[in-house]
Amino acid sequence: MTRPSDHPPVPPSKVGVLLTNLGTPDAPDAPSVRRYLGEFLSDRRVVEIPPLVWQPILRGIILRTRPKKSAHAYAQVWGEDGSPLAAITKAQAGALAGAFGPDVVVDHAMRYGKPAIGDRLAALKAQGCDRILLAPLYPQYCGATTATANDAAFAEMAGMRWQPAIRTLPPYHDDPAYIDALAQSVREGVAALDFEPDAILASFHGMPERTLQLGDPYHCQCRKTARLLGEGLGRELTVTFQSRFGRAKWLEPATDTVLGELPASGVRKIAIIAPGFSADCLETLEELAIRGRETFVEAGGTDFAYLPCLNDSDPGVAMLKKILARELAGWVAAA
Ligand SMILES: C=CC1=C(C)c2cc3[nH]c(cc4nc(cc5[nH]c(cc1n2)c(C)c5CCC(=O)O)C(CCC(=O)O)=C4C)c(C)c3C=C
Ligand SMILES: [Fe+2]
Numbered sequence: 001m002t003r004p005s006d007h008p009p010v011p012p013s014k015v016g017v018l019l020t021n022l023g024t025p026d027a028p029d030a031p032s033v034r035r036y037l038g039e040f041l042s043d044r045r046v047v048e049i050p051p052l053v054w055q056p057i058l059r060g061i062i063l064r065t066r067p068k069k070s071a072h073a074y075a076q077v078w079g080e081d082g083s084p085l086a087a088i089t090k091a092q093a094g095a096l097a098g099a100f101g102p103d104v105v106v107d108h109a110m111r112y113g114k115p116a117i118g119d120r121l122a123a124l125k126a127q128g129c130d131r132i133l134l135a136p137l138y139p140q141y142c143g144a145t146t147a148t149a150n151d152a153a154f155a156e157m158a159g160m161r162w163q164p165a166i167r168t169l170p171p172y173h174d175d176p177a178y179i180d181a182l183a184q185s186v187r188e189g190v191a192a193l194d195f196e197p198d199a200i201l202a203s204f205h206g207m208p209e210r211t212l213q214l215g216d217p218y219h220c221q222c223r224k225t226a227r228l229l230g231e232g233l234g235r236e237l238t239v240t241f242q243s244r245f246g247r248a249k250w251l252e253p254a255t256d257t258v259l260g261e262l263p264a265s266g267v268r269k270i271a272i273i274a275p276g277f278s279a280d281c282l283e284t285l286e287e288l289a290i291r292g293r294e295t296f297v298e299a300g301g302t303d304f305a306y307l308p309c310l311n312d313s314d315p316g317v318a319m320l321k322k323i324l325a326r327e328l329a330g331w332v333a334a335a
């Protein structure tokens with residue numbers, strides 16, 4: 001029989017903040033990329049095709065061909081600290097350590113691969129965090145990103161007898177703190193160029209167009225970010241969607257198509273930004289900064305600059321601190 005005195009000691013109460021992002025392979029080689037893509041592309045929030053139809057295509061075709069090609073792309077952006085997405089997300093959490101006082105633990109996790117969301121959530125709880133803020137670092141809400149990150153945390157909680165209280169970070173696509181940080185970084189980035197861009201392209205990750213018709217707010221939130229940022233900069237941005245995958249119709253216009261067409265319309269000097277990504281990753285560093293440049297230059301463009309994401313820059317971390325502190329109100333005295 002368990003008597004009250006037999007209960008394990010209760011650690012002192014703390015608050016946890018769990019930054020989450022998409023995830024990345026462990027290494028830039030085909031087996032690691034295959035494992036990562038197998039998990040990622042089996043998520044029904046990401047590919048909304050019935051598994052009986054999709055899994056044979058994924059296992060029989062995609063995981064046999066894509067990993068080699070993607071591993072080659074990853075190898076081009078891999079740094080000393082490994083995958084840029086992993087290194088930057090870790091640095092963001094490191095930069096926020098202590099930002100909310102001594103009783104708030106900041107950690108980070110990935111939806112696919114490591115460190116896993118379930119593991120880090122359990123670790124926060126084991127450290128005494130009885131209140132946890134889940135912070136999927138996607139400015140624009142999308143079922144395929146924000147929701148699935150939160151799903152993974154709630155799936156872990158389903159196995160807990162004593163659950164922590166949970167809050168989730170809302171999308172921050174139109175938050176003045178986010179728009180101002182972006183505007184500052186674009187202004188400084190453009191001022192440092194040795195050319196004046198004819199246009200600034202804002203490239204967001206694409207999604208199947210069907211998800212817009214089904215009510216996902218992602219597309220509208222991307223457009224709003226671009227409108228507000230354009231107002232902040234005093235110049236209109238060209239909005240495009242990148243990284244098309246599969247045969248279905250995706251959001252348009254496609255970044256690669258626009259990059260190939262702009263020079264013929266007289267736009268030969270461009271700066272490109274990726275305001276849908278909180279951290280630079282394969283999609284920005286390889287697809288935009290390397291392949292995007294090639295496409296633009298081959299089409300007759302003369303000057304091309306990719307401006308980095310906010311990452312763990314001082315303005316980027318200050319922005320994260322502001323939007324996270326707001327969600328901690330009532331949990332943390334000083335927040
Ligand atoms: C159906 C496929 C995909 C959907 C839907 C999708 C949505 C989506 N993705 C991001 C952010 C990132 N995606 C990244 C890589 C990546 N994305 C897909 C496919 C879909 N994405 C694939 C197959 C890959 C892997 C690389 C490749 O093989 O091309 C990354 C980068 C990860 C890294 O390791 O650096 C990010 C970040 C968003 C924001 C989004 C919907 C809004
Ligand atoms: Fe993606």
Ligand SMILES: [Fe+2]
Nearest residue numbers: 243282283287
């Ligand atoms: Fe891509």
